[in-house]
Amino acid sequence: MNVEFSAQDLEFQAEVKAFIDENLTPDMREVLQRSPTGHLSKALQIEWQQRLAKKGWAVPNWPAEWGGPSWTATQKYIFDLEMSKASAPRVLPFGVTMVAPVIMKYGSQEQKDKYLPDIRDSKVWWCQGYSEPGSGSDLASLATTAKRDGDYYIVNGTKTWTTLGQHADMIFCLVRTSKEEKRQDGISFLLIDMKSEGITVNPIVTLDNPPPGHQEINTVFFENVKVPAENLIGEEGKGWTYAKYLLEFERGNAYAPALLAKLDRIRSYAAQLEASGEPLAQDPNYQRKLADTEISIRAMEFTELRILSALSSGQNVGPESSMLKCRGTELQQQVAELALETVGAQGIPFHHPDPSAGINEEPVYDWTSAKAPLHHFNIRKASIYAGSNEVQRNIMAKLVLGL
Numbered sequence: 001m002n003v004e005f006s007a008q009d010l011e012f013q014a015e016v017k018a019f020i021d022e023n024l025t026p027d028m029r030e031v032l033q034r035s036p037t038g039h040l041s042k043a044l045q046i047e048w049q050q051r052l053a054k055k056g057w058a059v060p061n062w063p064a065e066w067g068g069p070s071w072t073a074t075q076k077y078i079f080d081l082e083m084s085k086a087s088a089p090r091v092l093p094f095g096v097t098m099v100a101p102v103i104m105k106y107g108s109q110e111q112k113d114k115y116l117p118d119i120r121d122s123k124v125w126w127c128q129g130y131s132e133p134g135s136g137s138d139l140a141s142l143a144t145t146a147k148r149d150g151d152y153y154i155v156n157g158t159k160t161w162t163t164l165g166q167h168a169d170m171i172f173c174l175v176r177t178s179k180e181e182k183r184q185d186g187i188s189f190l191l192i193d194m195k196s197e198g199i200t201v202n203p204i205v206t207l208d209n210p211p212p213g214h215q216e217i218n219t220v221f222f223e224n225v226k227v228p229a230e231n232l233i234g235e236e237g238k239g240w241t242y243a244k245y246l247l248e249f250e251r252g253n254a255y256a257p258a259l260l261a262k263l264d265r266i267r268s269y270a271a272q273l274e275a276s277g278e279p280l281a282q283d284p285n286y287q288r289k290l291a292d293t294e295i296s297i298r299a300m301e302f303t304e305l306r307i308l309s310a311l312s313s314g315q316n317v318g319p320e321s322s323m324l325k326c327r328g329t330e331l332q333q334q335v336a337e338l339a340l341e342t343v344g345a346q347g348i349p350f351h352h353p354d355p356s357a358g359i360n361e362e363p364v365y366d367w368t369s370a371k372a373p374l375h376h377f378n379i380r381k382a383s384i385y386a387g388s389n390e391v392q393r394n395i396m397a398k399l400v401l402g403l
Contacts, residue, residue, distance in 0.1 A: 009074050016082040023051045024088055032087055039216075040089050042125070042167045048089050049122035059096050059120050066104065066112075067120045077305060080254050084261035092164070095119040095126035099172045102189065102246050106234040115191070129159040129173035129192070129220065130243070136161075137388045139174070140183040140240065144222065146175035146190055148229065153177070153190060155198075155225040161385070165201050165218040168194045174243055177236050189239035191231040198225040208374055216378075255328030256301035262335050263294055266342050273342065280342065289341075293334055300327050322392035323400070329382035329389065340376045 005013070028044055040048065052058040060076050062068030071079070083090070091097075100119050103111055118124040135142040144157025155175060165171070171192050178186040194201075199222060203215035210216070233242055267290060270281035280286055307320055383389045397403040 005074065005078070009072075009078060012075050013078045013082060016079055017086075019055060019057075020082065020086045020088055023055075024048075024086060028089070032089065039214075045089060045092065046122050046125070049091055052091065053121045058091055058122065059100070061097070062100065062120070063104075066100075066116050073305060077254070077257065080257040081261070084258040085264075087261075092125075094128050094163070094168075094172075095122075095124065098128060098246050099126055099191075102172070102233060102242050105245065106189075106238075106242050110230070111191075111233070124169045125164075125167050127162050127165040127168035127171045127194070127220075129162065129171045131161045132158055133160055133219075136384075137391045139243070140187070142174055142176060142187065144173065144175050146177050146188060146227065148177070149226075151229050153227045153229060153232070155190070155192065155222045155227055157222050159220045159222075160204070160218075162201075162218045162220050163216060165194075165220055166203065166213065166215065170194060171220065172233075174239050177239075180237075184240040185237055187239040187243070188236050189233040189242045190227055191233065192222075192225065192227050196225050196227070198223040207377070254304045255324065255331060256297055256304050259297045259328075259331055259335055260294075260301070262339070263290070263297065266290070266335070266339050270342050273344070289338060293331070293338060296327075296334070297331055300324070300331065303327075320400075322395045326383075326389045326392045326396075329379075332379050332382050336372075336376045336379045340372045343372045 025047075028040060028048060031040055031044060039045070049058055056067065056069050057079070059066070059068050060071055060079060064070045069075075096119060100116060103115055107115070115124075119126070129144075130139060130142075132142050132144060142157075144155065144159065146153040146155045153175070155173070157175070159171070159173065162168075162171070171194055173190045173192055174187055175190050176186050177188040180186040192199075199220065202219045202221070203210075203212070204217045204219060205215065206217070233239075267281065270286065270290075271279055273280040275283050275286070281290075303320070304324065307324065
């Protein structure tokens, strides 16, 4: 695989930079700089994604048939790299990266025509309904039921850890449509309108005590919710297969571009901070930590490029997604710890993460007092969601090593 940038790639890189300069508005930059969580408001997030959609860049991994840009693996890498360098908001994954591949592969033509254009154009906000109280990494134990009643399913149960569910128009859900000896065989995949009667969304108030409406996670309750039977993806009882396929895309993210961009920012801050009368960046122990972290990220970067190349040729991510998820989330945590160590005492102040109001005080640097401590604690979850890293290692042992 050739990872050198060609003249065409360099032209594309310049085009991406120009797009960011023109479309990442001052309002967006201001909110992103002052938001400890890095989230935009719903309105600004949709505006950003629709600007990308207008350019044809909102769905970089989609086939051209449904509006994908037909980029090479290198162009996808360049796009991620420049977006990360600019601290541009990422496209929310729930529609574009998660449910859309499932609809493309297993949905009916009517479902593809109905849902995919709106996902591409950010006209519908999606959220995920997998985990339940008591059913996280052991997802096959889920208890939310969907009983067929004529042309509808009647859904009852609870989903939890639903990220940004308070904003969502639709939720894709794993539901139990029958009780089988093998638990996985009784699970189906439903698309549910969040405005349906009987749905209640309650915030989960985390330790950072976010202001009302700005919570990151929620619990969603379903009480006798009527869902049209036409919203079933594929066959009844095959939802476990579809769920595993979706998780390949949720886990198979490209982590390296964002991590390298964050490491560059950490390095620049370290050059401004003093330790024992010398710039922190000149401390040998600190330099070793920076070097060790960058070497680890660069090693993972080449694995990501190989996977991107495979995706470009139409292959699935496969069990390699578990490897990326494990290593990528561990490195996210390592970089967050290094950031907190870098800012030192400047990381002590605490502020409520209100992305609309932001922080009134001027930070010492762009994320020291506000972002470093919150990000450090928040990113601890990364090795748990989408299947804990312990579960991912079991998957790799079975499917990669044959154990």
